[in-house]
Amino acid sequence: MKVTEKQIEFARRMTERQWMVLQWLADAPFYMSVTERADPELSALMTHGVACGFSPVPGIISGLWGWVATDTGRTLLKMRAASKL
Numbered sequence: 001m002k003v004t005e006k007q008i009e010f011a012r013r014m015t016e017r018q019w020m021v022l023q024w025l026a027d028a029p030f031y032m033s034v035t036e037r038a039d040p041e042l043s044a045l046m047t048h049g050v051a052c053g054f055s056p057v058p059g060i061i062s063g064l065w066g067w068v069a070t071d072t073g074r075t076l077l078k079m080r081a082a083s084k085l
Contacts (some may be wrong), residue, residue, distance in 0.1 A: 026069035
């Protein structure tokens with residue numbers, strides 16, 4: 001997966017909280033609470049394509065959603081670990 005310049009710029013501005021959540025999402029998918037969905041700091045992870053949301057029940061768009069790190073998010077975590085950001 002190619003990481004865009006815009007995603008790299010976003011990664012350079014990410015907070016420690018965002019990095020921590022992204023690391024958790026890279027390890028395993030989690031359910032997303034209503035509070036998390038409404039949190040601009042956390043929803044920015046999805047807006048910039050480093051995490052994505054999904055319905056645990058295919059075809060159902062309401063109820064409890066899950067989220068997970070994307071390949072781009074995992075690549076950015078590796079870049080950060082290698083001090084390339």
